[in-house]
Amino acid sequence: MANSRVSLLLLTLLALTLSLSASSPSSHNREELETPITRFQQYLRFKTAHPNPNYTAPVSFLTALAKSIGLVTQSIEFTPNKPVLLVTWPGSKPSLPSILFNSHLDSVPAEPTKWLHPPFSAVHTPDGKIFARGAQDDKCIAIQYLEAIRNLKSKNFIPTRTIHISYVPDEEIGGFDGAAKFVNSKEFRHLNVGFALDEGQASVNDEFRVFFADRSPWNLIIRAKGKPGHGSRMYDDGAMENLMKSIEIISRFRESQFDVVKAGKAANSEVISVNPVYLKAGIPSPTGFVMNMQPSEAEAGFDLRLPPTADPDLMKKRIAEEWVPAIRNMTYEIIEKGPLRDHMGRPLMTAVDDSNPWWGVFRQAIAAAGGKLAKPEILLSTTDARFIRQLGIPVFGFSPMTNTPILLHDHNEFLEDTVFLKGIEVYEHIISSLSSFEEVHST
Numbered sequence: 245m246a247n248s249r250v251s252l253l254l255l256t257l258l259a260l261t262l263s264l265s266a267s268s269p270s271s272h273n274r275e276e277l278e279t280p281i282t283r284f285q286q287y288l289r290f291k292t293a294h295p296n297p298n299y300t301a302p303v304s305f306l307t308a309l310a311k312s313i314g315l316v317t318q319s320i321e322f323t324p325n326k327p328v329l330l331v332t333w334p335g336s337k338p339s340l341p342s343i344l345f346n347s348h349l350d351s352v353p354a355e356p357t358k359w360l361h362p363p364f365s366a367v368h369t370p371d372g373k374i375f376a377r378g379a380q381d382d383k384c385i386a387i388q389y390l391e392a393i394r395n396l397k398s399k400n401f402i403p404t405r406t407i408h409i410s411y412v413p414d415e416e417i418g419g420f421d422g423a424a425k426f427v428n429s430k431e432f433r434h435l436n437v438g439f440a441l442d443e444g445q446a447s448v449n450d451e452f453r454v455f456f457a458d459r460s461p462w463n464l465i466i467r468a469k470g471k472p473g474h475g476s477r478m479y480d481d482g483a484m485e486n487l488m489k490s491i492e493i494i495s496r497f498r499e500s501q502f503d504v505v506k507a508g509k510a511a512n513s514e515v516i517s518v519n520p521v522y523l524k525a526g527i528p529s530p531t532g533f534v535m536n537m538q539p540s541e542a543e544a545g546f547d548l549r550l551p552p553t554a555d556p557d558l559m560k561k562r563i564a565e566e567w568v569p570a571i572r573n574m575t576y577e578i579i580e581k582g583p584l585r586d587h588m589g590r591p592l593m594t595a596v597d598d599s600n601p602w603w604g605v606f607r608q609a610i611a612a613a614g615g616k617l618a619k620p621e622i623l624l625s626t627t628d629a630r631f632i633r634q635l636g637i638p639v640f641g642f643s644p645m646t647n648t649p650i651l652l653h654d655h656n657e658f659l660e661d662t663v664f665l666k667g668i669e670v671y672e673h674i675i676s677s678l679s680s681f682e683e684v685h686s687t
């Protein structure tokens with residue numbers, strides 16, 4: 245034990261000496277050893293997974309990186325220990341509305357035993373894959389934004405509109421202490437954002453995906469009460485009976501929506517999805533549940549997702565009258581996880597036609613980068629973009645990853661080095677086009 249500890253210490257000292265001698269000639273040399281890929285790897289190694297994401301270290305890293313490119317940085321805490329990092333590249337016409345690029349700092353957890361490489365090691369394999377939790381969601385764009393600006397600066401490009409990058413906490417747990425507070429702050433108002441880009445998702449083919457809306461999640465909890473009784477008796481108005489009737493009705497609605505998808509009439513993200521996520525009932529016994537008693541209470545939980553085209557009031561009426569009627573001794577609770585309408589009462593979606601001048605500029609930038617755009621989509625899940633859309637600001641969800649399996653929140657999340665590097669080039673086109681576009685003067 246003691247011996248192994250001594251040898252470990254010697255090894256550590258040796259490694260330290262070697263690393264010092266390797267990097268001692270000058271800091272300039274050290275920088276030359278760094279590449280966009282190694283900077284991406286460094287960022288991927290911060291342990292930013294919930295439930296205890298480390299925000300301090302990645303914010304310091306990004307601040308140093310932004311400063312090394314000559315950008316202005318500001319860290320703001322709207323919630324203690326949950327910083328928002330703001331990076332700014334001032335434009336030559338700062339009175340024009342600015343462009344915002346958003347990215348979240350946090351990640352979902354990973355189960356290391358299910359991975360080929362440790363999830364926070366950012367191993368770069370000989371075939372070009374970089375494995376890490378966050379490689380796709382969404383640490384890639386965090387670094388690509390900065391690398392694109394670095395390249396534009398080296399080409400002496402001067403932005404007309406001011407460019408901002410925001411790095412926000414807590415997106416993966418709803419964004420309520422992150423983007424939600426940030427977009428409602430005076431600091432955000434001062435940015436005068438005219439258009440924003442936030443994260444998107446990988447594409448399995450050679451077309452880039454772009455998202456113009458998110459679905460809004462509702463948590464629906466339904467509770468039934470009823471007469472308790474002997475397990476042998478058949479009678480009306482039992483709690484389980486009442487709950488099961490509701491589940492049948494909700495299942496039929498689920499099928500009607502799913503049938504539309506199966507018939508190819510709508511994408512998964514364009515219908516209202518409802519999926520049971522838990523059931524709670526029964527009288528516990530030391531060996532499991534009492535089998536000859538019908539309980540007096542029963543409960544079920546559902547994950548509901550509404551596209552912006554859905555009418556939330558109509559949905560609430562359907563829940564109250566059809567799904568969970570009070571006449572069957574049922575009660576319910578809806579927990580809305582974010583807005584469905586903007587400050588003007590309009591559905592939360594960004595136009596993808598000529599009425600939105602940014603759409604044309606964005607599309608042309610993708611073409612200029614040699615890319616193809618897929619048909620714009622509604623995102624199946626939810627991002628921080630909804631908070632920005634709520635202010636009436638147009639936002640697209642976009643992460644430049646083509647020919648890449650969709651691995652966000654999955655085991656063995658990876659991104660190929662060539663895809664990551666191509667993404668930097670795509671953002672160079674996007675940033676230069678958007679910042680040079682002078683036609684829109686107010687939001």
Ligand SMILES: [Zn+2]
Nearest residue numbers: 348381382443
């Ligand atoms: Zn994400």
